Amino acid sequence: MPEKMGRIIVTGACGQIGTELVPELRRRYGQENVLATDIRGPTEPLAGSGPFALVDVTDRAGLARLIERHKIDTVYHLAAILSARGEREPERAWEVNVEGLRKILELAREHGLRLFWPSSIAIFGPATPKENVPQETVLCPTTIYGITKVAGELLCDYYFHRFGFDVRGLRYPGIISSEAPPGGGTTDYAVEIFHAAVREGRYTCFLREDTVLPMMFMPDAIRAAIELMEAPLARLKHHANFNVAAMSFSPAELAAEIRRHIPEFVCDFEPDARQAIADSWPRTIDDTAAREEWGWRPRYDLKSMVAAMLTRLSERYARSSAAQEHQQPRGS
Ligand SMILES: NC(=O)c1ccc[n+]([C@@H]2O[C@H](COP(=O)([O-])OP(=O)(O)OC[C@H]3O[C@@H](n4cnc5c(N)ncnc54)[C@H](O)[C@@H]3O)[C@@H](O)[C@H]2O)c1
Structure with missing residues (x-):
């Protein structure tokens, strides 16, 4: 039961x-x-x-x-x-x-x-x-x-x-999520990068490009x-x-996947103090116990997560700029 x-x-x-x-x-x-x-x-x-x-x-x-x-x-x-x-x-x-x-x-x-x-x-x-x-x-x-x-x-x-x-x-x-901003963690780059890609086409990542970490949508x-x-x-x-595991990728792999949707997107890398934290964490996780004991299975991988994030954020920013235009005083 x-x-x-x-x-x-x-x-x-x-x-x-x-x-x-x-x-x-x-x-x-x-x-x-x-x-x-x-x-x-x-x-x-x-x-x-x-x-x-x-x-x-x-x-x-x-x-x-x-x-x-x-x-x-x-x-x-x-x-x-x-x-x-x-x-x-x-x-x-x-x-x-x-x-x-x-x-x-x-x-x-x-x-x-x-x-x-x-x-x-x-x-x-x-x-x-x-x-x-x-x-x-x-x-x-x-x-x-x-x-x-x-x-x-x-x-x-x-x-x-x-x-x-x-x-x-x-x-x-x-x-990784499209609604509330992350609250001050080491994997926050994987959310910030999407907002920057959609709004400015450019992002400076605070982790090194080859830093592979486990992530989940x-x-x-x-x-x-x-x-x-x-x-x-x-x-x-x-x-x-x-x-629990879903996907693992590096900032360079995430940027490359975003570039498949936004070819002009540019990502730079300027590692800060968070690099040392990321370096202390593992790259991939074995979640056999969760799979066996309560049937855990992730549904999103890197490709499907990136597509969903870009759709959600593009719609959100389009809605907010339409709302702003609507509020502008109209000329006669
Ligand atoms: N987001 C991630 O990537 C991630 C990864 C691993 C684990 N977690 C865990 O999941 C949980 C939720 O994470 P999140 O990403 O939503 O964090 P977040 O920082 O976005 O949100 C935490 C919330 O707790 C509130 N808070 C802080 N101090 C409080 C207090 N003294 N009393 C009441 N509320 C207080 C904050 O106002 C904030 O709204 C945390 O336990 C976190 O450690 C999150």
Whole structure:
């Protein structure tokens, strides 16, 4: 029997993933059954499309009030400080990513909630194999973000084994999406490049051209979260740490694929501090456990993702320039 979702709270709902996860959860489980929350106010498409509350995930009492008032039974806990921002604010990264998660876990234990929590490929480090990283491997991250994600995986597994409640998670690769901008990670170039290609025909990439990293298109990322949460618990041998893979490519390969659609597109490379973070991460991931335990299969590869991204962004920019023209005062 697949697991059932009742009333859901999403933390960090205004971020890159939440902006697309919340509408899909509302479509599947009912608009009023999905409470979106964040430390900042909602923008489109979350504004006015269902319940929203401002809350800081380190505020346990505030979260408890929302959980009780909205009779929540499931949490999608997305609030976090990502890799590049984490290096600028390490203390804040620990506070939000570890202390915030620990408070959510305690609330989940007290209120009998199910929990989805995303880990990341940032848990891997220089001593992890670069190719086809197995499910069980060396976790030795060099960023504070990676360290908080390792701590998070261990905490989630501890709560599962110690208290027996249902917590699930996966190690997302870099996520590519057309809606909300990414929140300060090392794979952000793979989103920025599309906006620059469509608007200016030119992009300067902050990673070296041959830096291969694992990536995933947002529709696959959303489906992975929902399919993992709906999988029968009895089928899962792992819980909060599934490797998931979809595609791996370098900035040069991505630029070449974009050039097949926009031949005049030019990409330059000026690596910055994020290069060292990218160099510590693996190139490809073995996701056999996710495939076997809950049937994970990606639908998008590099080619189909690039085509979909360019279509979505071209339409979006055409719509916004048409709207601007419409607002211009007409001459007589
Ligand atoms: N986007 C990716 O490429 C990627 C890859 C791997 C894992 N992840 C994980 O997925 C989750 C969501 O990532 P995202 O890309 O949407 O991140 P994001 O940075 O775009 O969004 C995070 C959201 O959390 C909110 N937030 C920050 N601190 C908060 C606090 N104290 N209280 C409440 N909200 C707070 C921010 O306002 C933001 O809207 C994170 O756990 C992240 O580590 C993302």
